[in-house]
Amino acid sequence: MKLEEEVVRRQRARARILALLLGAFVVLMFFITIAKTGKNW
Amino acid sequence: MPAIELTNPAALPADWRDLLALTKPRVMSLVVFTGLCGLLVAPVMPPLVLGFTAILCIALGAGACGALNQWYEADIDAKMRRTAGRPLPAGRMDRQSALHFGVGLSFFSVILMGLATNWLAAALLAASILFYVLIYTVWLKPRTTQNIVIGGAAGAFPPLIGWVAATGHMSALPLLLFAIIFLWTPPHFWALSLFVRSDYAAAGIPMLPVVAGAQSTRRQIFLYSLPMAAAAVAPWLLGLTGAIYGGCAAVLSFVFVVLAARVLANRATEPAGMAPEKKLFAYSVFYLFALFAVLVADRWLGA
Numbered sequence: 001m002k003l004e005e006e007v008v009r010r011q012r013a014r015a016r017i018l019a020l021l022l023g024a025f026v027v028l029m030f031f032i033t034i035a036k037t038g039k040n041w
Numbered sequence: 042m043p044a045i046e047l048t049n050p051a052a053l054p055a056d057w058r059d060l061l062a063l064t065k066p067r068v069m070s071l072v073v074f075t076g077l078c079g080l081l082v083a084p085v086m087p088p089l090v091l092g093f094t095a096i097l098c099i100a101l102g103a104g105a106c107g108a109l110n111q112w113y114e115a116d117i118d119a120k121m122r123r124t125a126g127r128p129l130p131a132g133r134m135d136r137q138s139a140l141h142f143g144v145g146l147s148f149f150s151v152i153l154m155g156l157a158t159n160w161l162a163a164a165l166l167a168a169s170i171l172f173y174v175l176i177y178t179v180w181l182k183p184r185t186t187q188n189i190v191i192g193g194a195a196g197a198f199p200p201l202i203g204w205v206a207a208t209g210h211m212s213a214l215p216l217l218l219f220a221i222i223f224l225w226t227p228p229h230f231w232a233l234s235l236f237v238r239s240d241y242a243a244a245g246i247p248m249l250p251v252v253a254g255a256q257s258t259r260r261q262i263f264l265y266s267l268p269m270a271a272a273a274v275a276p277w278l279l280g281l282t283g284a285i286y287g288g289c290a291a292v293l294s295f296v297f298v299v300l301a302a303r304v305l306a307n308r309a310t311e312p313a314g315m316a317p318e319k320k321l322f323a324y325s326v327f328y329l330f331a332l333f334a335v336l337v338a339d340r341w342l343g344a
Contacts, residue, residue: 003053010054017057028094032157035088 055138059128063111063139064104064146071329072103072199075222078333079203079215082340087158087207094157095206099199101150102166106173106195108143112136113178121240154206162206169198186249189234193226194219200333214281217272218336224269225329228262228301232322235259235304236312259305262321266301270294273332286339290332297321297328 076099080092087095111118111129119130128134147170155163177192197219204215234241234248235258241248250258273294277287303317 007053010056014054014057028090028097031090032094035090036157038088 055128055134055142059134060138060142062128063108063134063142065107065111066104068107069100069103071326072196073100074330075218075333076100076199076203078337079200079218080207081203081337082214083204083207085208091157092207095154095162095203098150098154098157098163098166098206099202101146101153102170103199105143105146105150106170108139108146109170109174110178112139112143113174115139117183117244117246120244121237123237123240154202158206159209161209161211162202165198165202165205169195169202172198183246186247186252188247189230189249190227193223193230196226197222213279214276217276217279217281218333220272220275221269221332222329224265224272225325227265228269228297229322229325229329231258231262231265232304232318232325235318236315236322238312255310256308259307263298263301263305266298270298276336282336283339283343285343286335289335289339293328293331293335297324300324 073096077096080087080095086092111127114124115129115136118124118127124130129136129139147167151163151167151170154166173192173195177188177195181188181192200218200222201211201215204218205211231249235250235255238248238250238255242251249261253261273290274287276282277284277290300317300321304321307315307317309315
């Protein structure tokens with residue numbers, strides 16, 4: 001495999017996973033905030 | 042950019058699968074399970090999302106430990122057959138990426154734990170990561186045959202963290218759960234190190250079988266299995282759990298001691314003749330899973 005292709009493939013795969021993780025983190029923080037403010041926690 | 046043939050994989054951005062492998066997912070499963078059990082047996086149940094976050098933080102903290110361990114031991118891992126295929130010794134990733142990944146994951150898990158649950162749980166998580174990396178990996182493992190004995194404390198933290206995440210304070214039961222894993226670790230690891238002794242010897246790690254020999258290790262395995270069994274039934278004897286746990290813990294621990302006695306009776310010096318050691322190692326993993334599962338069942342069915 002060519003170096004340039006492999007670099008781009010890995011960067012894309014990591015960017016996609018990072019985007020998914022960031023999205024999940026935002027959702028998680030939202031629900032943590034709801035849980036912490038809604039109950040006496 | 043001109044097309045260049047791929048010659049040095051470590052110079053490329055790390056593949057996400059190798060980053061995942063750095064976290065030692067199989068080890069993480071036992072850590073997550075014991076942490077979850079610690080949380081589930083607590084007298085107070087946090088909101089679902091906070092409980093989930095606590096377990097997520099324990100998992101991420103364990104992953105950080107795995108990454109930092111592999112960063113520090115890349116040279117040692119390259120000398121052992123069992124670990125030579127890991128991302129760093131195999132040359133699929135550069136060490137600095139592993140270090141950044143491990144440190145980043147450590148900070149993230151501790152801060153998230155503090156924000157979501159309480160700062161005592163976060164402090165315990167930070168202590169467990171520091172203990173595993175600094176006390177066990179850097180200090181004890183390359184220096185003393187007692188590395189597993191003292192270092193075992195790092196793996197014993199998760200149920201304690203799970204409990205504290207739910208309740209905000211410590212008490213007798215999670216400390217006993219800590220003691221069970223602490224005493225379980227030496228026989229578990231020494232059984233493994235008996236049949237992979239040549240690997241440890243090649244890497245220069247002073248594991249007990251390498252320094253003291255097989256028979257001395259077998260004696261130690263049996264001796265440690267006795268207080269471990271006592272610690273396992275102690276929650277029942279002290280009235281902290283019900284009879285379901287007490288009966289199952291007694292039977293599971295009895296089988297553990299019998300298997301440890303078979304290891305003690307074995308005289309084999311080559312891995313091919315170490316069936317009792319392999320059996321004890323496999324059973325020790327099942328033992329811990331079963332013991333903690335029964336503990337949760339006892340708490341929820343007996344309540």
